[in-house]
Amino acid sequence: MSDTRNILPPGLQAETLAVRAGIDRSHHGEHTEALFLTSSFVFPNAHEAAERFQGRSPGNIYSRFTNPTVTAFEERLAAMEGAEMCVATASGMAAILSMCLGMLKSGDHIVSSGSIFGSTVNLFAKWLTRYGIETSFVAGGDPAAWRAAMRPSTRLVYLETPSNPLTEVFDIAALATVAHDGGALLAVDNCFCTPALQKPLDLGADLIIHSATKYLDGQGRVLGGAVLGARALLQDTVYQFLRTAGPSMSAFNAWLVLKGLETLKVRVDAQSAGALQVARWLESHPAVERVWYPGLPSHPQHALAMRQQRLGGAIVSFEVKGGREAAWRVIDSTQVCSITANLGDTKTTITHPATTTHGRISAEERAAAGITEGLGLEAPEDLQDDLVRGLG
Ligand SMILES: *Cc1c(COP(=O)(O)O)cnc(C)c1O
Numbered sequence: 001m002s003d004t005r006n007i008l009p010p011g012l013q014a015e016t017l018a019v020r021a022g023i024d025r026s027h028h029g030e031h032t033e034a035l036f037l038t039s040s041f042v043f044p045n046a047h048e049a050a051e052r053f054q055g056r057s058p059g060n061i062y063s064r065f066t067n068p069t070v071t072a073f074e075e076r077l078a079a080m081e082g083a084e085m086c087v088a089t090a091s092g093m094a095a096i097l098s099m100c101l102g103m104l105k106s107g108d109h110i111v112s113s114g115s116i117f118g119s120t121v122n123l124f125a126k127w128l129t130r131y132g133i134e135t136s137f138v139a140g141g142d143p144a145a146w147r148a149a150m151r152p153s154t155r156l157v158y159l160e161t162p163s164n165p166l167t168e169v170f171d172i173a174a175l176a177t178v179a180h181d182g183g184a185l186l187a188v189d190n191c192f193c194t195p196a197l198q199k200p201l202d203l204g205a206d207l208i209i210h211s212a213t214k215y216l217d218g219q220g221r222v223l224g225g226a227v228l229g230a231r232a233l234l235q236d237t238v239y240q241f242l243r244t245a246g247p248s249m250s251a252f253n254a255w256l257v258l259k260g261l262e263t264l265k266v267r268v269d270a271q272s273a274g275a276l277q278v279a280r281w282l283e284s285h286p287a288v289e290r291v292w293y294p295g296l297p298s299h300p301q302h303a304l305a306m307r308q309q310r311l312g313g314a315i316v317s318f319e320v321k322g323g324r325e326a327a328w329r330v331i332d333s334t335q336v337c338s339i340t341a342n343l344g345d346t347k348t349t350i351t352h353p354a355t356t357t358h359g360r361i362s363a364e365e366r367a368a369a370g371i372t373e374g375l376g377l378e379a380p381e382d383l384q385d386d387l388v389r390g391l392g
Contacts, residue, residue: 006020006023006024006025008020008021014080014195014196014265015265017076017079017080018076018080018261018262018264018265019262021075021076021078021079021080022071022072022073022074022075022076022079022258023072024068024071024072026068033069033072033255033258033259034068034069035069035251035252035255036063036067036068036069036251037251037252038063038067038251039062039063040061040062040063041059041060041061041062041066063248063251064242064243064246064248065239065242065243065248067251067254069251069254069255069258070088070248070249070250070251070254072254072258073086073088073249073254073255073257073258073261074086074087074088074226076258076261077195077210077212077216077226077228077261078228080195080261080264081190081195081199081200081201081208081228082195082199082201082202083201083208083228083229083230084229084230084231085228085229085230085231085233085234085235085239086226086227086228087226087227087228087234087238087239087242088212088224088225088226088248088249088254089224089225089226089227089242089247089248089249090223090224090225090247090248090249090250090253091211091213091223091224091225091247092117092189092191092209092210092211092212092213092214092223092224092225093119093120093123093211093225094225094247095209095210095211095225095226095227096120096123096189096209096225097123097247098227098238098241098242098245098247099156099187099207099209099227099238100123100124100128100133100156101131101241101245102234102237102238102239102240102241102242103155103156103185103233103237103238104128104133104155104156105132105133106131106132106133107132107133107153108132108133108153108154108155108156109133109134109135109136109151109153109154109155110124110128110133110134110135110136110154110155110156110157110158111135111136111138111146111149111150111154111156111157111158111179111184112124112135112136112137112138112157112158112159113137113138113141113158113159113160113163113170114137114138114139115139115160115163115164115166115168116158116159116160116163116164116189117160117164117189117191117211118357118358120158120160120189121137124137124158125137136149136151140168141168141169141170141171141175141301143171143174143175143177143178146175146178147178147181147182150178150181150182150184154182154183154184155184155185156184156185156187157175157178157179157182157184157185157186157187158186158187158189159172159175159186159187159188159189160188160189160191160192161188161192161193161198161308162192162193162294162305162309162313162315163192164192164315164343164353164357164358164372165292165315165317165351165353165357165358165370165372166292166317166370167292167293167294167299167313167315167316167317168301169294169299169301169304169305169308169309171304171308172186172188172200172203172204172205172308173203173204173308176203176204176205176206177204179206180204185206185207185233186204186205186206186207187205187206187207187208187209188200188205188207188208188209189208189209189210189211190208190209190210191209191210191211191214191215191344192214192313192315193309193313194210194215194216194264194268195264196215196264196265196268196269196310197268197272197309197310197311197313198308198309198310201228201229203308206229206230206233207227207228207229207233208226208227208228208229209225209226209227210225210226210227210228211224211225212224212225212226212249212253212257212260213225213342213344214342214343214344215264215267215268215314215344216257216260216261216264216344217256217257217260217344218260218263218264218267218344218345218346219256219260219345219346220342220344220345220346220347221256222252222253222256222257223253224249224253224254224257225249226249267346267377268311268313268314269311270377271314271375271376271377272295272311272312272313272314272375273311273380274314274375274376274377274378274380274383275293275295275312275313275314275315275316275373275375276293276295276296276311276312277380278316278373278375278380278383278384278387279291279293279295279296279312279316279318280296281380281384282316282318282387283296283298285391287320287321287322287326287391287392288318288319288320288321288391289318289319289320289321289369290318290319291316291317291318291319292316292317292318293312293315293316293317294306294309294312294313295311295312295313296312314343314344314374314375314376315343315372315373315374315375316372316373316375317353317370317371317372317373318370318371318373319369319370319371320369320371320391321369322369323368323369324352324354324355324368324369326369327352327368327369327370327371328352329390330371330387330390330391331350331351331352331371331390332390333389333390334350334386334387334389334390335386335389336348336378336382336383336385336386337349337350337373337383337386337387338350339351341356341357342374343372343374344374345374345376346376346377347376347377347378348373348374348375348376348378348383349373349374349376350371350372350373350374351371351372352370352371352372353370353372354368354370
């Protein structure tokens with residue numbers, strides 16, 4: 001800690017924290033956040049080295065578990081989510097893995113939404129089972145169904161809202177009650193909304209997962225992830241697991257995502273506004289069968305979404321008339337959108353989930369005609385023109 005550290009007054013708003021929280025200036029007095037590319041840190045003497053390793057003296061040791069740039073990212077994201085502690089990880093999947101291996105043991109049980117990221121399904125269903133951690137997947141958001149899936153050994157309840165690709169919205173407060181009644185913790189993957197739109201801890205969740213790869217960086221440059229929650233939940237579990245096992249965030253990635261956080265709200269607000277415009281337009285297009293967007297009154301959980309999140313977000317899913325062939329024609333006719341599986345970028349992305357990201361899990365026929373767009377920052381009118389090329 002240097003004595004030039006910023007001391008912020010209490011009660012600052014999210015936009016202020018996004019650019020001010022987590023700054024710990026070095027003795028050089030740099031204005032912007034410094035990038036500490038160093039694997040280890042020097043100690044003034046052997047005694048201090050021993051004190052730091054024993055945890056009796058603060059200060060950095062080794063970048064697998066202590067790096068000032070990574071710490072700055074962790075403190076800033078924690079401030080934005082209203083969390084006591086944040087553990088940064090190498091990717092979103094590394095965050096989910098670190099949470100599970102840090103907090104669970106053989107014999108423990110997870111109750112998870114079935115509408116979650118494909119790799120998360122795979123991690124729970126294929127990999128964690130090998131270590132004696134079983135997962136029950138629940139379809140839909142009815143709390144009674146979630147309650148029925150709970151077992152005495154359930155330690156973790158897991159969901160994503162809105163979900164990918166059909167933007168299903170889950171009631172965080174209601175499912176937090178189900179988890180807590182069963183003696184379990186609720187973890188929410190807040191990737192799609194980010195703290196700019198939704199604050200899961202305020203709604204009763206215990207843990208937040210982020211893929212920093214998406215909106216937090218927001219410019220499609222690096223992988224990163226985070227687990228957030230109370231210090232008492234994370235310090236001796238997720239943090240100690242990461243310290244030992246090493247799925248850590250690199251200082252360079254932390255520095256990029258830290259700068260990404262500064263513009264998170266303006267980006268997500270603009271991307272949500274563009275998404276609403278494109279979603280409304282798609283809904284009125286004769287070649288479109290159906291649109292899924294939480295910001296549209298036609299969305300089955302529109303009221304819940306508007307209670308729980310500030311705006312509709314930037315993911316729009318739609319089904320075109322004519323099945324998979326028609327869907328592929330729309331995708332292949334675009335000249336502006338990027339055909340890629342990423343989202344949360346400044347560049348709009350377009351995917352056919354049924355044959356790519358969600359090939360394993362979406363058996364429903366309608367998904368064969370489904371297209372998911374992750375709205376970027378282009379002019380919405382240019383995106384509409386781009387879709388018309390294939391929609392006709
Ligand atoms: C991308 C994504 C992840 C995984 O994050 P990576 O950074 O790609 O490992 C997890 N959850 C959701 C909702 C995602 O979109």
